[in-house]
Amino acid sequence: MRDFGLGDLFAGAAGGRPSNGPRAGADVKVDLHLTLAEVASGVNKSVKIKLLDPCGRCGGSGADAGTRPKRCTTCAGTGEVRRAQRSFFGQFVSVAPCPTCSGEGVMIASPCKSCRGEGRERGEHTIPIDVPAGVATGQYMHLRGVGNAGVRGGPRGDIIVMFDVAEDERFERDGEDLYTEVLISFPQAVRGADVTVPGLAGELSLRVPSGTQSGQMFQLRGRGLPRVNASGTGDLHVRVRVWTPTELNGDEKKAIDQLASVLTPPPAKRDKGFWERMKEALGA
Ligand SMILES: [Zn+2]
Ligand SMILES: [Zn+2]
CATH class of the missing domain: 2.60.260.20 (Urease metallochaperone UreE, N-terminal domain)
Incomplete structure (x- = not known):
């Protein structure tokens, strides 16, 4: 488990998101308060946290019952539009997210009434956290794939547990x-x-x-x-x-x-x- 250190915190963002298809859910940060005695032994804790889950009504598609998301006609489902532009040096092509579908590649004609087409809804979760012994304030741990659900069936993001160790006046x-x-x-x-x-x-x-x-x-x-x-x-x-x-x-x-x-x-x-x-x- 090499989940400690500052560099890792932003590592997930480097890849960017695919221009088409489901998007991964956002990471969620949680502060976890610990005593020095808990740090000494390591401890199993759990936190209650509100997370975005796939919508129960539409199963995460965002489309109302009996309908399906349709492929966006502006971008043909690719989620991006290309524009040819001329400049002094010749013609070049710029790529931008499709304005019709906001880069998602699909259109929802009749959005789900429960999630309004978002495909997600909030639910309360109890997340178990296995805190290794010896952690300190300022260190954190990634819990991969248990954060917010992605948009329309995308994978869950991470939960980032930030450790906060209370002062012990004896030490x-x-x-x-x-x-x-x-x-x-x-x-x-x-x-x-x-x-x-x-x-x-x-x-x-x-x-x-x-x-x-x-x-x-x-x-x-x-x-x-x-x-x-x-x-x-x-x-x-x-x-x-x-x-x-x-x-x-x-x-x-x-x-x-x-x-x-x-x-x-x-x-x-x-x-x-x-x-x-x-x-x-x-x-x-
Ligand atoms: Zn829904
Ligand atoms: Zn589009």
């Missing part, structure tokens, strides 16, 4: 990778701890080692989103930030005062890895 998304942040206390950063991290399919546990610096990044491999139409899964990147309390009770204040009196001050010089970690934390 930032970059393709198949997810980013999140957790807060830890100063003692947790010093001694190491198992902390709870939000995951797409429930909470995850992350072991933060002793001596963790605020802003340090950790990766939970394979806890991101699946790659769309490919194998493999992205990672969940966790930025750990040390939470500084803004209000202290009596015991806390006493403990902090005691800590301050014995704690070695931070080094004046950063270690070599600091700027790399900083860049990583900033997503540079």
Whole structure:
């Protein structure tokens, strides 16, 4: 299935329509709203949509019961008229849609009373959509041949499903990778701890080692989103930030005062890895 990418959206229009005979129905665009959890697993959804169907009364011919569309006499059913024109360089022939039959090649003497000769009527459809895992806002999928019925028996057009993935406040998304942040206390950063991290399919546990610096990044491999139409899964990147309390009770204040009196001050010089970690934390 290679139905993703912008170029494909207009590919169907390039061929033009045949000048004679039935015309294909128009494509229909549908917005499909998804949650990040639905994107993670892939999901089967259905949308209700009004589409043009072949008219039930005339079977799509546009001609009233007991009559048939007749071949257009102006263009002899070809749908186009040719005009010879003279110019300085000689005679040339221009081709234009037949004005009598609007390029359709047929004339309907007594149009169907239900569709007024159009051959189509609106009907409500429920379209099942099998959403592959890993899609993103701005991507779309073609459902071929299930859109509007064509004029007078022409093939159905396509339905173009535009994906719209809702923001999830717990995560930032970059393709198949997810980013999140957790807060830890100063003692947790010093001694190491198992902390709870939000995951797409429930909470995850992350072991933060002793001596963790605020802003340090950790990766939970394979806890991101699946790659769309490919194998493999992205990672969940966790930025750990040390939470500084803004209000202290009596015991806390006493403990902090005691800590301050014995704690070695931070080094004046950063270690070599600091700027790399900083860049990583900033997503540079
Ligand atoms: Zn009809
Ligand atoms: Zn004609």
